[in-house]
Amino acid sequence: MSEAPPNWYPDPHDNGFLRYWDGIAWTGDRVPNDAVAQDQSDAIGASKVPLLGARGFAKKQSQELADALTEIQRLRGQLEQTGGLELAELQRLRDQFAAQVTDQQALLDTVLAQLTEARAEVISTRDEHVLQEIGIYDYRHPLTDSVAYRDALARLQGEIKAMARRDGGAIEAQKAWVVEGSAAQGRKMIREYSKLMLRAYNAEADNLVRSLKPYKLPTALDRLDKIALTLEQFGATMSLRVAPAYHQFRRRELELTADHLELLARQKEYEREERDRLREERRAHEELAREQTRLEQQQQRHRDALAALEAAGTMNPEASGALQAKLAELDLAIASIRNRAGNLRAGHIYVISNIGAFGAGVVQIGLTRRFDPWERIRDLSNASVPFGYDVHTLFFDNDAAGIEDELHSRLEHKRVNKVNRRREFFYANPAEVREHLRELTTQLLEFTELPEAVQYRQSHPAVSDSTPN
Known part of the structure; x- marks a missing residue:
């Protein structure tokens, strides 16, 4: 075959x-x-x-x-x-070809996505170039890190950029110009001068935003208004000026920035004051704990002494009575310490002044929960002031927090710092404060009206000589 x-x-x-x-x-x-x-x-x-x-x-x-x-x-x-191939081999080849087709399709999709992204970047770069020509840059704005103001800033900057782009209306031109008989050349001239004017205006506006301080907002707004007016005067010949709507956007940007900076400053001040308060509370708690430990140790020693006398059978009524009286005294002291530790409203009210640092007629009224309140006075005297504080009164009350709040409320109209209410300074003389305290508490036993100010008077003899005894 x-x-x-x-x-x-x-x-x-x-x-x-x-x-x-x-x-x-x-x-x-x-x-x-x-x-x-x-x-x-x-x-x-x-x-x-x-x-x-x-x-x-x-x-x-x-x-x-x-x-x-x-x-x-x-x-x-x-x-x-x-x-001549088997069915399994044919199936393998088919799967192999299908996988190759899938890979090629994925590669094609990736290339198309990159191409789309590149086109968007080209468009974005062109927009940035146009905006930079007129003085708008994406610098680090003071509001960039603010959560509360970020959305408002994004909307405002979007409106500013939209008007700043070509023919967006940031610069108003009231008259058509013809250059050498050509209207096109006239439009080109107006466009170039508009770009120059907008660049100068934006440079000044951005500089005001970057260097802005909250307390300088009125000055910054006035300066921006004068810049817009000056540019309008320079462009009067060609009837060019910064559009009022665009000017209002830049003013609003300054106002938002000032609000943010003010809130940020207040937040930092509050955090600092809160740290001081917590540190003061911690010191007070530690002092009370140390004092309670000391009293409990004394209490235990007296109890041991009394038990030893009873065990020896040589109980002396006089010695026993003295020990029991001391134990009773220690019990009251320990109970008082525990009460102060558990009562957040208890503490010492102090009224102090520093004529060498703040002048006459300014007092500080505060509260401390420390076991030794004079430690608080010494801390304040060491806190960046040229002279130590003079104490007009210092007394303990179980409702010291309520007395302090009421006293601050009565003197609210004389508060020195009306923004930060934790600053406890008031335009008041000691005699005025004394009269309010007499109405608020029965614990006021001593009050010194005239500050000694020893170091201040020694440093300024003329003042000392003129001060009545």
């Missing part, structure tokens, strides 16, 4: 079918036996040689045979590539 030419032969495994022999091996192509026989009979009938034109018919048959052989070769090549 190995020498048989390629053709259809009976299938060695099934006589009802014919299998194609390619001259080397059996292929997988099979057809019913009667169908091939019919095709062969049709082919024989069609291949009969005519009586006339036998030579032409032979050429035609030769050409058809050559074409058939060429097609057979092509089909054999395709069969070698795919026809």
